[in-house]
């Protein structure tokens with residue numbers, strides 16, 4: 001029989017332990033039959049636009065489709081190259097492939113973000129866009145990326161799927177480029193008892209195109225102006241999103257306090273010097289900490305040790321995108337991106353959410369340090 005983790009990765013049972021206010025609003029929704037777009041979806045779009053300080057936000061069905069919609073809106077398609085990091089979740093590259101474009105991978109830096117010093121050398125005549133990721137809820141240097149994009153007339157779609165609540169220089173993730181894409185999947189900072197997503201933009205034309213395409217290309221019930229798809233968010237999820245958006249800053253503050261407690265334990269520990277390496281934390285970057293990642297020596301043994309001792313440690317991810325079987329046609333090989341490849345062998349993601357107590361964090365720390373002390 002498996003014993004529940006003493007330090008669990010999963011925070012959902014606590015997050016939704018008392019959803020009475022959500023149930024009450026679902027009741028109004030259910031009696032209203034407002035089940036396709038409608039007033040709850042419109043309301044969360046307004047709230048999300050405010051939250052991200054964007055002119056426009058559209059509520060969509062998930063983060064992957066948010067990326068696809070964004071790329072299509074910028075007319076990225078067959079024959080185009082899109083520069084993207086080689087260490088994201090599969091959906092970032094999946095979206096590029098889905099619109100018929102070719103992903104061009106870029107190595108990453110010691111914060112696990114796209115290495116902005118290596119982007120320029122990847123630009124060719126075919127490059128149409130840069131698709132940086134706010135990986136783990138931290139940000140790459142978006143100022144440099146936007147500057148490069150301007151110099152070469154490229155578009156920027158931001159994968160801010162893990163970046164809801166992330167800010168760089170005080171500016172919300174997802175709002176540096178032409179379109180930002182966000183996910184409301186259960187493992188993201190804002191999550192909705194299922195799937196959901198958003199796209200944001202400040203460009204009215206792009207907004208109108210995405211708004212139309214998201215809903216079959218309909219201008220009204222009897223007319224379509226193009227052949228689109230159905231990327232609509234479900235109103236049930238829109239209700240959850242509204243309630244959870246109101247709690248998000250509280251969650252993030254608790255997470256950030258937990259991170260700084262655990263960081264300081266690691267940094268003060270002589271046994272862990274050279275064994276555990278934390279990424280540098282930029283003061284200018286308020287992170288959402290969707291993933292609390294670090295580099296560990298003897299990683300696989302550490303993970304087994306932690307998991308056997310009640311700590312739900314994981315890896316994001318053991319195989320970088322360019323070395324996945326799915327990337328075969330793009331012609332990459334071992335050694336192409338040495339930084340990401342080295343990290344893939346050493347990365348550990350520890351549970352780090354808003355419900356962890358000091359006692360749980362201290363226990364996790366003592367399990368990590370006892371592994372290296374023995």
Ligand SMILES: *Cc1c(COP(=O)(O)O)cnc(C)c1O
Pocket residue numbers: 062063064065088089091092133135159161162182183184185195196197
């Ligand atoms: C979760 C995630 C996605 C995909 O979002 P879904 O809502 O699961 O489709 C894309 N990119 C990144 C970086 C993600 O973390």
